[in-house]
Amino acid sequence: MYDEAAIVKKAAKGDVQSLSELLRQHYSFLYQYVLKLTMDKGKAEDLTQETMLKAIEKIGTFKGQSKFSTWLIAIASRLSIDRARRYKREQQYVQEEGSARSLRYETLGRMNDWPDALEALGQLEENQRMAVLLKYYYGYSQEEIAEMLDTPVGTVKSRIHAGIKQLRKEMTHHEQERSS
Amino acid sequence: MNKNGAPDEEQLWFDRHMRSELSRFDQAFEQPELDPMQLEAFVQNHRQEMKRKLWRELAFFWIVAAIVLVVVLGALNRSLALFAALQAAAGLGAIGYIGITLGKKVKRLWKNS
Numbered sequence: 001m002y003d004e005a006a007i008v009k010k011a012a013k014g015d016v017q018s019l020s021e022l023l024r025q026h027y028s029f030l031y032q033y034v035l036k037l038t039m040d041k042g043k044a045e046d047l048t049q050e051t052m053l054k055a056i057e058k059i060g061t062f063k064g065q066s067k068f069s070t071w072l073i074a075i076a077s078r079l080s081i082d083r084a085r086r087y088k089r090e091q092q093y094v095q096e097e098g099s100a101r102s103l104r105y106e107t108l109g110r111m112n113d114w115p116d117a118l119e120a121l122g123q124l125e126e127n128q129r130m131a132v133l134l135k136y137y138y139g140y141s142q143e144e145i146a147e148m149l150d151t152p153v154g155t156v157k158s159r160i161h162a163g164i165k166q167l168r169k170e171m172t173h174h175e176q177e178r179s180s
Numbered sequence: 181m182n183k184n185g186a187p188d189e190e191q192l193w194f195d196r197h198m199r200s201e202l203s204r205f206d207q208a209f210e211q212p213e214l215d216p217m218q219l220e221a222f223v224q225n226h227r228q229e230m231k232r233k234l235w236r237e238l239a240f241f242w243i244v245a246a247i248v249l250v251v252v253l254g255a256l257n258r259s260l261a262l263f264a265a266l267q268a269a270a271g272l273g274a275i276g277y278i279g280i281t282l283g284k285k286v287k288r289l290w291k292n293s
Contacts, residue, residue, distance in 0.1 A: 016223050020220040020222075023214075024213060024216060027214055031211050032205075035209055036205065053226055056223055056226045057230060111204055111208045115205070117197065117202060118205060121198070132194075136191055136194035137198070137199065164190050164193075167198070168193065
């Protein structure tokens with residue numbers, strides 16, 4: 001039987017095989033989170049790899065108080081925030097447009113459509129998208145999110161509020177467009 | 181859940197309008213499992229790289245420590261006043277650094293409460 005706590009313990013003590021096993025088990029989950037967060041395949045691949053490298057460096061500090069997946073999500077989210085700070089807003093916009101188009105194209109190939117839900121999610125600012133995904137899709141509480149992102153609870157609340165409001169507005173707009 | 185234990189309205193809205201499409205998206209981008217041998221090599225390589233970096237940093241630390249020690253001993257040999265001034269400056273610097281770091285931490289805790 002898969003006993004995550006025991007594997008985490010071994011990995012934290014420096015066992016390479018256990019750490020590799022944990023990363024293998026969570027690789028797809030991590031990639032899927034980062035892809036929804038960035039809406040950019042290239043960025044998602046880079047961020048997934050960066051997160052794994054950080055996890056290898058920091059595994060000794062992981063005490064197993066949360067699930068390993070939660071720990072990975074926290075690392076990926078913080079790395080994504082750091083990256084966003086590094087890039088200038090304007091440059092980011094031009095790049096995001098191109099990558100969003102390419103993700104849309106690939107998703108059409110894999111899912112046969114580009115759902116309104118993804119279009120609406122893609123319209124959010126990345127920090128709002130992160131807060132909304134963590135709260136409503138992954139089910140973390142506001143306090144847990146604040147701790148994961150090392151951000152005040154008030155900021156998390158306002159990002160969630162603004163994000164979900166914007167999502168509802170976008171979805172209503174798409175529904176109206178379709179019905180007219 | 182809201183304070184009364186009922187699922188909050190926004191969560192219900194999200195589950196109704198977003199969840200299934202996002203799950204489909206996840207399924208569409210499910211990644212194939214990584215090769216365990218390759219992953220082990222990846223972990224091992226990064227560990228070795230970290231060790232090398234640690235040794236480099238340690239060597240740099242010892243060199244800086246030796247320089248500081250030489251400067252301090254030189255100052256002590258030359259004049260007691262210069263030595264005292266250097267010690268006072270280092271002490272003030274340390275207090276300032278700790279003060280700023282603690283201040284930031286308290287500010288963050290205060291914002292979170």
